[in-house]
Amino acid sequence: EADPAAPAAAPAAEDEKEIPKPEMTAKKPDEAEFAEKVEKVQARMETLHKRIQEIKENLDSRESLRNASSTESGQARQRLQELRARTRAAQAERNAIYAEINEHEDLRKARSSTIADLKKAVPYSSVEEIDRVIKEKEHYQETHPLKLNEVKKLMAEIKDLQHAKPRVKELHEVTEQIKRDKEISNVLYAKLKEKSAEVNAMRDVERKQQEEVDRLRKEDEGTRSDVPGLLKERDECKKQVGACRDEIKKLRDEHNNAKKAYAEQQRLLKRWQSQERRKEWLKREAERDARRKEREAEEAKRVPWEEEMDLCDMLITYLGRYVKPAAAAKPADAANGHSEGFGRKARQEEEAFFVGGGSKKAKKGKKPKSSEPAAIKVTHTPEVFANFDKLQLRPPLVAAECANAIEAIKAKKEWFKTAPPKSELKRQEEEAKRKLAAAEEAAAEAAKKAEAEARKAEAEMRAAEEEERKATREAAEAAAAAKGDSAPKAGAAAAKSPSSGACVLSIAPVSETGVVVSITTP
Numbered sequence: 329e330a331d332p333a334a335p336a337a338a339p340a341a342e343d344e345k346e347i348p349k350p351e352m353t354a355k356k357p358d359e360a361e362f363a364e365k366v367e368k369v370q371a372r373m374e375t376l377h378k379r380i381q382e383i384k385e386n387l388d389s390r391e392s393l394r395n396a397s398s399t400e401s402g403q404a405r406q407r408l409q410e411l412r413a414r415t416r417a418a419q420a421e422r423n424a425i426y427a428e429i430n431e432h433e434d435l436r437k438a439r440s441s442t443i444a445d446l447k448k449a450v451p452y453s454s455v456e457e458i459d460r461v462i463k464e465k466e467h468y469q470e471t472h473p474l475k476l477n478e479v480k481k482l483m484a485e486i487k488d489l490q491h492a493k494p495r496v497k498e499l500h501e502v503t504e505q506i507k508r509d510k511e512i513s514n515v516l517y518a519k520l521k522e523k524s525a526e527v528n529a530m531r532d533v534e535r536k537q538q539e540e541v542d543r544l545r546k547e548d549e550g551t552r553s554d555v556p557g558l559l560k561e562r563d564e565c566k567k568q569v570g571a572c573r574d575e576i577k578k579l580r581d582e583h584n585n586a587k588k589a590y591a592e593q594q595r596l597l598k599r600w601q602s603q604e605r606r607k608e609w610l611k612r613e614a615e616r617d618a619r620r621k622e623r624e625a626e627e628a629k630r631v632p633w634e635e636e637m638d639l640c641d642m643l644i645t646y647l648g649r650y651v652k653p654a655a656a657a658k659p660a661d662a663a664n665g666h667s668e669g670f671g672r673k674a675r676q677e678e679e680a681f682f683v684g685g686g687s688k689k690a691k692k693g694k695k696p697k698s699s700e701p702a703a704i705k706v707t708h709t710p711e712v713f714a715n716f717d718k719l720q721l722r723p724p725l726v727a728a729e730c731a732n733a734i735e736a737i738k739a740k741k742e743w744f745k746t747a748p749p750k751s752e753l754k755r756q757e758e759e760a761k762r763k764l765a766a767a768e769e770a771a772a773e774a775a776k777k778a779e780a781e782a783r784k785a786e787a788e789m790r791a792a793e794e795e796e797r798k799a800t801r802e803a804a805e806a807a808a809a810a811k812g813d814s815a816p817k818a819g820a821a822a823a824k825s826p827s828s829g830a831c832v833l834s835i836a837p838v839s840e841t842g843v844v845v846s847i848t849t850p
Contacts, residue, residue: 346603350596354589362583366576373572376565383562387555401544408537415530422523429516436509439502458496462489633744639715640741647737650706650730706730 704727
């Protein structure tokens, strides 16, 4: 009564908390509907992209034609720029003249202040006048008797006049410089007047050119009056494209959230179904455990090998009819109160059960032929063979073997009476098998270890043989070298007496890979 689906029915963990049945509120999202909505928005967005591209191509074509062709408006703007550059250059020159004039004015004012200061300090206008006054005072000093104080005063005045000469010279130089500055200022003012007239003329030309440019611009704007509308339409299309992207993002978010909700619902449903299956499995397991315990209790009340012992009795009865003579069977049947017909019928039924068919009736008026029991062949049904095999006994094939077979069955029955229970016997068999497997494993491990040691010993033996061959070669080489060195010295003596002073080298093989080298010296 084992449940083959028990492992699959108990996937839940024992410590897993019980969950209620989930509410099936989330519906499975329709992928086709979602794809259709997204496709509609993408088609609308594609139309807007096409319109934006058309506007861009229109504006680019106009701009390229405007920049590529040398139109009258472009030439007029270029001429206006040239005039403005020339006007700015003339204004810079005029400003430089203004700066130079202002510089000279500042110098003139400073020199005028210096002249005023010098005139206040020195009341004379030239050095000659000062020399004349000095001579007069010296003449007065020489021609008039003067007191000491008067002489000192007169000498001080002469000294002051001498000191005033440099100031008079400076006054004269500054006065001359002011005259030169006035001439330079007059020249600068003339240049300023000329440059101002030039600037004014340039401004007039620039103003006229600006009027021409404005006129051409107005004409050009008349031909480009739809450009602001196109730019506005382009911006609106871009806004709509952004709105389409946001709408697609919103649709995807809603679809993904619905998929997540549905997946979570399915996950909870599967978990709940697994939980319910586990409950059913546990319930069936409890029922199976109860039935098993009942069977074990019943088996404990019964004799351990009752079925096999009954089988032994049945086989003994089955084989007994081949051992007992036929004449002895009839009185026994009569003694038991059975009629001849009833006994014959019973034997036929027994033969039908054990042999597989009834015995043929003898012909009327004729007796069946008698034969010796040893020569009678016993035919068994497959069920009988199976029963013998169950008892681990060989079924008899002739009637002479039936007595020994019955004794073997009786001995088997006696063994069943003292044999341990089937469970214990099975446990003993498993234990024996386990010990046998462990012994085989240990033997295999020992064999591996012995094989490894044999390989190691073989390797060591080969290494020793190699060392021996190497030593033999070295000895042979040393002997050959010794013989070569002694040959020149003993050449003459060897010619007279070959055996005196000669070394004898002998090499004898001892195996396929080894030799013995011996050197004999006199």
